[in-house]
Amino acid sequence: MWKTVVRRFLIMIPQLFVLSLLIFIMAKNMPGDPFTGKITPETDPARIEELRELNGLNDPWYEQYARWVGNAFQGEFGNSYTYKVKVSTLIGERAMNTFWLSLLTAVMLYAIAVPLGVLAGRFHNSWFDRGVVLYSFISYAIPTFVLALILLYFFGYKLQWFPTTGSVDVREVPGSAGYYISKIYHMILPAFTSAVLGTVAIIQYLRTEVVDAKSMDYVRTARAKGVPANKVYSKHIFRNSLLPVAAFIGFTITGLLGGSIFIETIFAYPGMGQLFISSIASRDYSVITALVMLYGFLALLGSLLSDIIMSIVDPRIRIE
Amino acid sequence: MKKQRWALLTMLLALMFVLAACGGDKKEGTDKNTDTGKTDGGTTTGEEAKEEQGDSFSLSVENEGTAIEGGTLMVALQKSEPFQGIFSWVLYEDAYDGELMSFTTNSIFKTDGDFLITDEGIASMDVKQAEAEGEPNIVTIKIREGVKWSDGEPLKIEDIMLPYEIIAHKDYTGVRYDEELRNIIGVEEYHNGTADTISGLKKIDETTLEIHLKKVSPALASGGDGLWTYAEPSHVIGDIPVAELVESDAVRKNPVTLGAFKIDRIVPGESVQYTANEHYWKGKPKLDGVIVKVVPPASIAKALEAGEYDLALSFGSAQYPEIEALTNIDVLARPELYYSYLGFKLGKWDSEKKEVATDLENSKMGDVSLRQAMGYALNVEEVTEVFYDGLRERANAILPPVFTSFHDASLEGYTYDPEKAKQLLEDAGFKDVDGDGIREDKEGKPLEIKLATMAGDDVAEQIAAFWLQNWKEVGLNVVFTDGRTIEFNSFYDKVQADDPNIDVFMGAWGVGSNPSPSGVYAHNAQYNFSRYTSDSLKQTLSNIDSKEAFDATYRAEQFAAFEKEIHDVAPIIPMMYRLELSPVNKRVKNYSIDYANPTELQDIELTADAPIK
Numbered sequence: 001m002w003k004t005v006v007r008r009f010l011i012m013i014p015q016l017f018v019l020s021l022l023i024f025i026m027a028k029n030m031p032g033d034p035f036t037g038k039i040t041p042e043t044d045p046a047r048i049e050e051l052r053e054l055n056g057l058n059d060p061w062y063e064q065y066a067r068w069v070g071n072a073f074q075g076e077f078g079n080s081y082t083y084k085v086k087v088s089t090l091i092g093e094r095a096m097n098t099f100w101l102s103l104l105t106a107v108m109l110y111a112i113a114v115p116l117g118v119l120a121g122r123f124h125n126s127w128f129d130r131g132v133v134l135y136s137f138i139s140y141a142i143p144t145f146v147l148a149l150i151l152l153y154f155f156g157y158k159l160q161w162f163p164t165t166g167s168v169d170v171r172e173v174p175g176s177a178g179y180y181i182s183k184i185y186h187m188i189l190p191a192f193t194s195a196v197l198g199t200v201a202i203i204q205y206l207r208t209e210v211v212d213a214k215s216m217d218y219v220r221t222a223r224a225k226g227v228p229a230n231k232v233y234s235k236h237i238f239r240n241s242l243l244p245v246a247a248f249i250g251f252t253i254t255g256l257l258g259g260s261i262f263i264e265t266i267f268a269y270p271g272m273g274q275l276f277i278s279s280i281a282s283r284d285y286s287v288i289t290a291l292v293m294l295y296g297f298l299a300l301l302g303s304l305l306s307d308i309i310m311s312i313v314d315p316r317i318r319i320e
Numbered sequence: 321m322k323k324q325r326w327a328l329l330t331m332l333l334a335l336m337f338v339l340a341a342c343g344g345d346k347k348e349g350t351d352k353n354t355d356t357g358k359t360d361g362g363t364t365t366g367e368e369a370k371e372e373q374g375d376s377f378s379l380s381v382e383n384e385g386t387a388i389e390g391g392t393l394m395v396a397l398q399k400s401e402p403f404q405g406i407f408s409w410v411l412y413e414d415a416y417d418g419e420l421m422s423f424t425t426n427s428i429f430k431t432d433g434d435f436l437i438t439d440e441g442i443a444s445m446d447v448k449q450a451e452a453e454g455e456p457n458i459v460t461i462k463i464r465e466g467v468k469w470s471d472g473e474p475l476k477i478e479d480i481m482l483p484y485e486i487i488a489h490k491d492y493t494g495v496r497y498d499e500e501l502r503n504i505i506g507v508e509e510y511h512n513g514t515a516d517t518i519s520g521l522k523k524i525d526e527t528t529l530e531i532h533l534k535k536v537s538p539a540l541a542s543g544g545d546g547l548w549t550y551a552e553p554s555h556v557i558g559d560i561p562v563a564e565l566v567e568s569d570a571v572r573k574n575p576v577t578l579g580a581f582k583i584d585r586i587v588p589g590e591s592v593q594y595t596a597n598e599h600y601w602k603g604k605p606k607l608d609g610v611i612v613k614v615v616p617p618a619s620i621a622k623a624l625e626a627g628e629y630d631l632a633l634s635f636g637s638a639q640y641p642e643i644e645a646l647t648n649i650d651v652l653a654r655p656e657l658y659y660s661y662l663g664f665k666l667g668k669w670d671s672e673k674k675e676v677a678t679d680l681e682n683s684k685m686g687d688v689s690l691r692q693a694m695g696y697a698l699n700v701e702e703v704t705e706v707f708y709d710g711l712r713e714r715a716n717a718i719l720p721p722v723f724t725s726f727h728d729a730s731l732e733g734y735t736y737d738p739e740k741a742k743q744l745l746e747d748a749g750f751k752d753v754d755g756d757g758i759r760e761d762k763e764g765k766p767l768e769i770k771l772a773t774m775a776g777d778d779v780a781e782q783i784a785a786f787w788l789q790n791w792k793e794v795g796l797n798v799v800f801t802d803g804r805t806i807e808f809n810s811f812y813d814k815v816q817a818d819d820p821n822i823d824v825f826m827g828a829w830g831v832g833s834n835p836s837p838s839g840v841y842a843h844n845a846q847y848n849f850s851r852y853t854s855d856s857l858k859q860t861l862s863n864i865d866s867k868e869a870f871d872a873t874y875r876a877e878q879f880a881a882f883e884k885e886i887h888d889v890a891p892i893i894p895m896m897y898r899l900e901l902s903p904v905n906k907r908v909k910n911y912s913i914d915y916a917n918p919t920e921l922q923d924i925e926l927t928a929d930a931p932i933k
Contacts, residue, residue: 032809038413039812042832042839044498045846051493083404084411084566093588145618152619157626164623165613170591268614270402270589278401283809 001311005304012300016293023292024068027285028061034081034283055081068289078286082279087290091275094259097167098271102256104187108195109252113202118241120203121210122233132203140200144262148193152266155189162189165268190267194260198252202245209241239313246313250305254298377653377899380912380919385927387909390608393924394931396615396629398636402589403614407575409550410486411494411566419633423594423610423921424470424577426550428463428480429543433916434725435833436541437549442467442475442578442601445547449536449867456505456520456532459540459547463527468599470582473555477529481521482552485510488518491563503546505532537865538875542834551578580605580921590614605922624649627933630905630926637711637901638779648932649903654913655722656900659715660828662698662893664691667851668818675844676851684769684823687762688889689748694769694824695734695893696741697794698787704896707779711901715894717883722915723835725872726879734893741794752795759795769798772814772825775805787826798824815849825849826895836865837882852891860885905931 035048035057052058056067071078077087120132139147156164163169163186172179213219214237222232259273272291279287397403399416406412409426430441437445446460467475487496488507502508506519520532536545543549553576560568570576575583580602581594594610612633615623621642623629643649664685667678680686700714716733719726745751749762761767769791773784784805791798800806801821806814815825827849829840838861839845843853860882869875886892904911909925912918 030809031807031813036809036812038495039847040830040832043495044500047495047498051495054493082414084406085572086567089567149618153622157619157622160626164619164628165615166587166590168587168590170585170587170593170611170613174585265400265616266618268402268590268616274401281808 001308005308008300008304012297015300016296019296020069020072020289020293021065023289024065025061027283027288028064030280030283032283033057034285037282072293077290080279080284080287082282082284082287087286090287091272091290091294094270094272094275095257097269098257098259098273100183101187101191101269101271102253104184104191105194105198105256106253108191109198109202112195113199114206114245116199117203117206118210118233118238121207121214121241124207124211124214129207132207136200136203139196142197144193144197144260145266147197148190148263148266151189151193162186167269186269190263190269194256194263201248205244206241209244210237213237213240243310243314246309247306249309250302250307251299253305254302257298258295377651379652379654379914380910381650381652381904381908382910383650383906383908383927385909387606387925387927388929390606391926391929393607393610393631393908393926394629395610395612396620396623396632397612398617398620398632398634398639399614400616405572405586405588406566407583408552408565408571410483410492410496410548410552411571413495416634420592420612421577423579423581423612424575424583424597425579426552426577428461428551428578429549431542431833433914434542434723435915437543442551443480447536447540456534457536459531459533459536460524461529461531463529464601465527467578467601469553469555470577470579470597470599471553471556472599473553473576475551475578476554477523477526478554478558479551480529481518481523482554482558483548483550484518484521486552486562486565487548489562491561493563493566500544501546501548503534505534507546536867537836538869539834539836539865541870542832544834544836553577581610584609600922602920602922606925624903624905625933627905627931630908630931631911632903635901635903637708637899638777640709640711640901643903648906650906652902652904652911652913653711653899654902654915655720656898657720657722657831657833658828658898659718659720659831660826660895660898661715661718662695662895663815663825663827663850664694664852664891665818665822665824665850666891669816669846669851674846676848676853678852678854684767687748687750689744690750691890691893692734693741693744693748693750693794694791694796694798695890696737696744697790697796698734698893698895699736699790700734700895701736703783703786707783708896711899712896713899715897718837718886718892718894719835719879719883720831720897724916726835726876728880728883731883731887733887734890738790738794745794745796750795757795758792758797767797769796770801770821770823771798772801772811772819772822773805774811774826775807781805784826816846818851835879837861838865841882841886850891852889854885854889857882857885907932 033052034055035052038048039045056064068078075088079085080087080090083090116132116135120129123129152164155161167183167186168179169182169186172182219232219236222236223229227236257272259271259276261273261277263269264271264274275287276291278284279291397416397419403416403420404412404414406414406417407421407424409421412418412421428441428443429437429445432438443461443463446462448458448460450457461480463475463477463480469475484501484504484507486492487494487501488511490511490513497511504518504520506515506517506521509515510518522530522532524530531547533545539545540547556576557565557568557570560570565571573586577583577597578601580597580600582597583592584595585593591611591613594612596605596608598604613629615629615632617636617639620632620635621639624632624643625646625648627648640651643651664683666680666683666685667676670677685691704710704712704714714733714735716731717728721727721729745759750759750767751764752758753760753764759767771788773787774780784800788798788800801814801819811825814822815827840847841853841857842848842861843858860878863869863878864875864882869878900913902913907926907928907930909927910919911924
């Protein structure tokens with residue numbers, strides 16, 4: 001298996017290379033550049049032209065691309081035109097926020113979806129099952145920003161149980177226990193929102209699998225042998241039903257790492273999704289290309305992760 | 321059967337949720353939409369709005385109650401994305417960073433209601449004009465003794481010189497190294513590396529600096545002509561190489577400042593905590609501190625209602641209807657340094673000569689009556705009332721009313737007068753030859769005018785459609801360039817490149833504290849997007865910035881001449897001014913946003929432990 005993993009990583013290099021070429025050409029073809037937004041009657045157009053020249057924006061795209069590839073190989077993705085810091089520093093800051101939020105989201109996501117899915121399947125056609133189906137339809141149909149706003153208004157402003165903006169309270173001293181508690185406290189509402197929105201697929205898969213498994217021969221055999229119903233569900237059915245869920249667990253995790261523009265905007269939580277959209281709007285080329293490369297890598301990694309997890313959960317599957 | 325019923329119920333429930341969430345906004349949107357269709361209906365709503373609001377906004381507020389000792393002022397910064405966090409006046413580029421720095425400001429001058437420098441700040445200024453050709457003009461800056469930085473170090477004259485040395489440095493990559501700064505003698509030599517110091521900056525003694533300038537104009541009094549109005553702490557950043565400055569902790573994490581508050585802690589992109597600066601030269605502020613947090617537009621009204629904040633900065637007028645009725649909030653307003661305009665392409669930019677080449681004869685919009693008619697045809701009055709809740713007003717001239725000494729309120733401008741527009745077109749020969757309700761050009765050929773306008777929110781799209789309707793009513797066929805509104809970056813790319821698909825465009829300018837219009841209307845200004853100039857306009861603009869114009873009456877006369885020419889020739893037609901809103905919680909004892917007499921930060925007091933709900 002390890003051989004395959006290494007090979008998959010090697011294939012990623014040409015894939016990412018093609019991606020970088022595409023995104024570079026497309027980014028350069030967008031109208032405007034990082035300095036277009038800087039014009040006011042007070043700025044000197046000659047200075048802006050000078051800055052374009054200084055940043056090499058007037059060179060042909062292939063020269064800029066060659067320069068970019070050369071730097072990228074040394075792990076240098078340039079400076080953000082907007083934030084004026086190294087792209088790696090900027091993305092690092094945001095990625096940490098997004099990473100912790102994604103982790104909590106993933107935990108909540110599976111904590112909600114797995115029990116609901118399994119129980120709905122087990123008590124098929126009961127009132128509970130119907131409740132779960134209704135819930136998943138609503139959570140699937142409701143737009144992200146609507147749910148986020150409802151939860152924010154209700155739990156944030158009406159009941160005032162949770163903080164309404166940001167990732168941490170500025171009054172807490174970094175490094176103290178209160179600082180970390182405040183961080184988690186700030187994450188609960190946004191994480192819960194995106195968790196609720198992501199549950200539908202997992203619930204539906206699990207429910208169908210469990211319903212199907214109930215009539216399988218091995219279940220009947222186990223029951224005939226006298227294995228208690230609870231044990232049949234927890235040992236036999238559960239593991240088999242998890243297969244389709246495991247198939248996209250890798251994608252789910254790397255997808256969450258991409259950040260969510262709606263959640264981040266509404267909760268004023270500085271993360272990756274926000275950064276991506278605003279860097280496109282301000283034509284912050286160095287950030288756009290670095291982020292697309294990162295997203296591309298995450299997507300490839302996600303599919304690899306899913307394959308590996310599948311092979312662990314289902315011994316019949318071998319990665320060759 | 322059963323399944324079907326469930327599906328229906330689910331859909332209904334989902335629909336209810338969505339409607340509940342955005343019901344209020346939606347309804348308003350549709351109401352406005354219908355108004356634009358029928359002129360009559362729209363006017364009624366407009367009048368109602370006027371009655372409701374009138375001139376009810378004030379510049380300041382005083383609330384009852386005894387002040388508490390200390391307290392923390394909670395401030396919301398309305399912004400839909402994280403702030404950039406470049407806390408340096410020489411390096412920052414985003415206006416929001418400017419807002420955050422306003423609590424710690426390093427500004428050395430105090431200005432009056434016309435943004436002119438007075439003697440009441442940390443520094444005062446004296447100007448000695450050159451008496452003969454070849455002599456320098458000398459500006460003398462004197463700083464008060466006993467002024468200290470927030471870390472207790474005294475303010476030195478080197479701190480006043482340092483910003484010039486940073487901006488003019490060859491490694492400086494900001495926008496501020498420009499023609500204006502090169503007005504200081506020796507800046508260019510220093511930038512090119514042929515001199516180690518800027519020869520035009522002369523330290524006279526520990527509190528006096530002389531700056532030698534090539535030319536002086538009235539702009540100097542509002543901080544122009546190359547003058548820099550902020551100090552930089554040389555004992556902190558003097559040794560940091562200029563190229564590394566923007567990433568340094570002295571700029572990003574713990575800047576040393578001169579203002580009433582100092583930055584205590586920053587959560588990158590989302591919030592800043594300030595504490596009172598005990599070394600502040602006007603005495604320690606009454607508050608213990610300030611906390612500023614970024615709040616997205618979607619929830620700012622709720623946040624104000626819930627009493628989370630005392631003040632809101634950069635508050636968007638689109639949110640105004642949501643907070644209008646709140647009882648725990650007063651809304652102050654002042655005119656903004658801004659105008660939007662309708663521009664006509666009347667020539668091209670000559671990149672060889674670096675000046676505009678006006679060509680009225682070959683421009684589609686070359687006929688002055690056509691331009692004026694387009695101005696009279698626009699019902700700006702209705703748009704300001706119906707779409708902007710009276711938070712904008714029709715612009716009667718280029719200079720916004722905030723420049724009280726130069727803005728002439730008596731000017732008529734282009735009021736809504738479709739009959740006059742029709743008459744102008746008729747007299748100029750733009751007649752409807754084939755009887756389809758659309759006028760043809762003077763030769764009787766079809767006339768299609770292409771309008772470039774910026775894409776924005778729903779309201780912006782509706783307004784753009786409304787303008788087209790206005791023009792259609794006087795018989796002009798105006799269509800969007802490329803068939804739609806244009807995204808911001810594209811818009812300026814096209815307008816700047818004199819795209820042949822643009823005949824008319826709608827833009828806006830923020831105006832600096834120096835009212836001189838040269839940057840946007842001079843013959844050699846790249847931002848002169850309408851590409852119009854004339855001998856008389858050149859003369860007037862140079863008069864406005866001449867030495868004679870140090871006499872305010874003369875300058876006001878020249879401004880009037882400028883406004884008259886722009887009005888008569890109409891290369892651009894001013895459209896709207898904007899009000900800047902400032903919601904204030906009832907807990908704040910005293911607050912004023914009057915440019916002439918603003919509340920100083922150290923004087924703000926609170927009357928309760930938490931903002932009032």
